[in-house]
Amino acid sequence: MAEVKLYGWWSSPFTHRIEVALKLKGVEYEFISEDVRNKSPSLLKYNPVLKKIPVLVHNGKPICESLVILEYIDETWEVGPSLLPKDPYERAMVRFWAKLLDEKCFPAMRNAFLSIGEEQEKAKEESTELLKFLEGTLSGNKFFGGDTIGMVDIVANFISYWFIIVQELAGLQVLTKEKFPKLCEWMDEYLNSDIIRENLPHKDKLTAIYQARFLDAAAANAAVAGGGGSPK
Amino acid sequence: MAEVKLYGWWSSPFTHRIEVALKLKGVEYEFISEDVRNKSPSLLKYNPVLKKIPVLVHNGKPICESLVILEYIDETWEVGPSLLPKDPYERAMVRFWAKLLDEKCFPAMRNAFLSIGEEQEKAKEESTELLKFLEGTLSGNKFFGGDTIGMVDIVANFISYWFIIVQELAGLQVLTKEKFPKLCEWMDEYLNSDIIRENLPHKDKLTAIYQARFLDAAAANAAVAGGGGSPK
Structure with missing residues (x-):
């Protein structure tokens, strides 16, 4: 075995x-x-x-x-559902979005959470722009992978679960039902799928970790703004 | 068609x-x-x-x-040579190195060329570390793809041709025969392969472009070092 x-x-x-x-x-x-x-x-x-x-x-x-x-x-492991489609063009689209999620969306959304002032505003704008493109690719499908969960759905997990937690912590209004109805529907579908729901990290534990990170970043930002050097 | x-x-x-x-x-x-x-x-x-x-x-x-x-x-296009191997593990290795070349090697080697002082020293060290790993993967093979040119060879083109040009312009000694004998042998093999040799951008034209970029960066670095703001 x-x-x-x-x-x-x-x-x-x-x-x-x-x-x-x-x-x-x-x-x-x-x-x-x-x-x-x-x-x-x-x-x-x-x-x-x-x-x-x-x-x-x-x-x-x-x-x-x-x-x-x-x-x-x-x-x-060819058993079980395919994470990528078979068609070369559709595979290329999956690879493009997966790469974009990691290289553009993740840093922008992390900065929207952890930075302040002008840098945060820029990160929120960039996140919004990128989420608009993502919203556009759903076009009537339940998942990014079509009817079943695929690689883009899995890669976008930081949007559907992690970002929602940190957005609430930081009091942001970046990813809302009003602005992104399709993405929010996708999140519901994704998070309520059996295997996903059963394996998510516990929300309270995750919230505690990111709350500590948020407070650390806020202290560091305040120290920089006040010229006070590194936080103790 | x-x-x-x-x-x-x-x-x-x-x-x-x-x-x-x-x-x-x-x-x-x-x-x-x-x-x-x-x-x-x-x-x-x-x-x-x-x-x-x-x-x-x-x-x-x-x-x-x-x-x-x-x-x-x-x-x-399944005709012609395969750019990726068939074996899933070997494919994963190709994807890992291609990603590393773009996300780590390219920025480090660009900074080794365009930055100055401490930042440049750091970029040179990082480039050297990464090139050591790359050198290690060649292990007796003519190309990263084995006996024939594959995706990693193609992705690493900025090392075999572009970096050699800028290294000379900036007077660097990062990628030399003494330090990286296998990488230098690979470069020779790659650049002298028929299709590669026939299609490289003209060296003099490329040198002129990067010389201009090097002088621009040097002027900007000097202006920053002298507190003179942006260069005119």
Whole structure:
């Protein structure tokens, strides 16, 4: 039997992508919890270049980077639902959106949460622009993957769950039903799908973590604004 | 017959990747030169999100982002050499290195060329670290793709050709035969392969462009160092 290990951290949306993909495919795996502030020798051995989670280790061979891992899972375990479509053009669209979500949406939405003043306004505007493009791609479909959950739905998990939590913490009005009705419908569908709902990190625990991060960032921002140097 | 158009710019390594892939596959295409300072309505229509080159338009359907386009080409035109291997694990390795080249190596090597002082030293160190990992993956193979040119070789074009030019301009000693014998052998093999050699942008023209960019950056750095604000 194949040995599948996932090195990750429970609150990371990047780790969570891999968990969801493995569960959708019905692949059994061992979860190895990695303290990102004190990385294990195994993690450093398996991901010497980037030294970060998630890492999937399949029969001793490591695969790093969540988008790379998702495609690996889809190509390796052909049982269960496909994460990517078969058509080359549709596959290219999935790869384009997955890349955009990671390289543009994630940093913009993190900045909308953690920055202040002009930088925050810019990040909110950029997030809104990007979400408009995303909203446009749903066009009547239940999921980004059509009738079933696909790679873009999984990659966009930080929007459907993590961002909603931090948006509330920071009192933002970026992603609302009024502005993004289709995205909000998609979130409901996604979060209420069996495998997703059963495996989400606990909301209260996640809220506590991001509340602490928000307060740290606010203290750092206040110290910079007041010229007070690093916060104690 | 399929209509294939490539929106790009002759001196861009990202555009060049797509040209090389299409030529390796024997796909005929029309090259549409895009002035990046004055983008055409077609480019903005085909890539409304990122508004940048290269864009491949196949029978009227646009594909953006060079890594996404390369995989599309490989999956669409199965004739000619494969850009990615068939084995899922080897494919994952190709995707990992391609991503790393774009997200880590390219910015570090650009900064090693264009920045000064402490920032430049840091960029040179980071470039050297990353190149060591790359050197390690060659392990006796002629190309990153094994015996034939593959996606990683094509994506790494900015190292084999563009960086060598800018390294000389800036008087850097980052990528040398002494430090990276295997990478230098790979560069020779790659640049002397028929299709690559015949399609490289002209060295003198490229040097002139990057010399101008280097002088602009030097003037901007000097102005910042001298507290003189933006250069005139």
